[in-house]
Amino acid sequence: MATEEPRSGARAVDRAIGVLSCFEGDPELSVSELAHLADLPVSTVHRLAQALVRGRLLEQDPATDRYRIGHGLASLARPALGRLGLDSAAPHLYALAAGIGITVSVSMAEDRDAVTVFQARPPVYFCPNQLPRDRRPLRDSAAGHALLAFSPFDTIAEEHAARRDTRPARTAGLHTDLDRVRRSGFATELMPTDDPIRAVAVPIVGPDKRVRGALAVQARSARLNAELIRNIVPAMRITAGRIAPLFQTVGGATDSAELESR
Structure with a gap:
């Protein structure tokens, strides 16, 4: 039996988890670095990262535009x-x-x-x-x-x-x-x-x-x-x-x- 393809919503969640997983060790990453690590298009990573920033799971440094783990993730943990x-x-x-x-x-x-x-x-x-x-x-x-x-x-x-x-x-x-x-x-x-x-x-x-x-x-x-x-x-x-x-x-x-x- 063929494996069922994930629905678009589930695929977005999987990709968001992949983006968050790039921050093991607490680095600060640019959107292009994130795209490379997550093996996703830059436009997709930018959209996901901005959604994660709105959810306080990521933060974006206003001076460098680089992303880091947000305080919301600490609250969840x-x-x-x-x-x-x-x-x-x-x-x-x-x-x-x-x-x-x-x-x-x-x-x-x-x-x-x-x-x-x-x-x-x-x-x-x-x-x-x-x-x-x-x-x-x-x-x-x-x-x-x-x-x-x-x-x-x-x-x-x-x-x-x-x-x-x-x-x-x-x-x-x-x-x-x-x-x-x-x-x-x-x-x-x-x-x-x-x-x-x-x-x-x-x-x-x-x-x-x-x-x-x-x-x-x-x-x-x-x-x-x-x-x-x-x-x-x-x-x-x-x-x-x-x-x-x-x-x-x-x-x-x-x-x-x-x-x-x-």
Whole structure:
């Protein structure tokens, strides 16, 4: 049976969602940049962007005509943040970001990925290298390792990963990495790019001893060196301890029964 073509209204909604998705990482984009990212005609993107501005989901800088995320989108997201406990945690996260001069992010486990659910930027020293990707595999990211290493279901998660990857060396490497994270109390990751980026993550452990998420930072490795890591990890741990009781829910992958059923 042929797939039913979306009606014009549904197609417009899909395109508007595509335009909004271009703003992951909170950039400011021109209409031509938006058209390129969304793979849509400039005229279509202009019409959609103006409708989103009227709905307060986007804002347009009057000086540059560039678009950015609007306050209306934050208002819509506030109930979800409240359910996660992130509305109460936000002041602590912004204070940490200001204190260490690096964007602070919170990730939760979902479908064997570490998903970024909140970012707090510092008032100074910000650069795009500090913004994590929206979703990273648990086994391949600093936030993911912090989630796995300090979770009671870590062996289950590792067994799932091992069944997906039959290379013994990689599975053994994951065990070694997680052991190292448990000993040190934090996870690190070096992302090899032209200008390498390093990430550091600590677990957010609730009063019930369950891991609620991971608190992470990332920056150019030339800046986020061993000395800076030693200086900021204690503050990260203190903040993680302060916000842990505020979290109301945990990510889907942190439920061992659910993992076993998959």
